[in-house]
Amino acid sequence: MYEEVIARLDGTPDTAPVSWIAEFFGVTHSTVIHAIHAERLPAEPITNSEGKVLGYNIRPRDALLLWGHRLHKKGA
Numbered sequence: 001m002y003e004e005v006i007a008r009l010d011g012t013p014d015t016a017p018v019s020w021i022a023e024f025f026g027v028t029h030s031t032v033i034h035a036i037h038a039e040r041l042p043a044e045p046i047t048n049s050e051g052k053v054l055g056y057n058i059r060p061r062d063a064l065l066l067w068g069h070r071l072h073k074k075g076a
Helices: 002-007 018-025 029-037 060-073
Strands: 044-047 053-058
Touching (some): 018 029, 018 060, 029 053, 053 060
Antiparallel strands (some): 044 053
């Protein structure tokens, strides 16, 4: 089972934006943001020149630890 879920990450980018993570794991954008703010999901902020956070880069492998079970339910 675990090997099948991990295999779903083959060919995925090293880091991805919130929208990609949400779509890939079948969760909402808000769920991903909440996990980042709750410090359950490590993420690198993307900031503008004034330091305002515009988005986040997330490693799909980190998101797998939270939502990998959803991939198995999708028939990984």
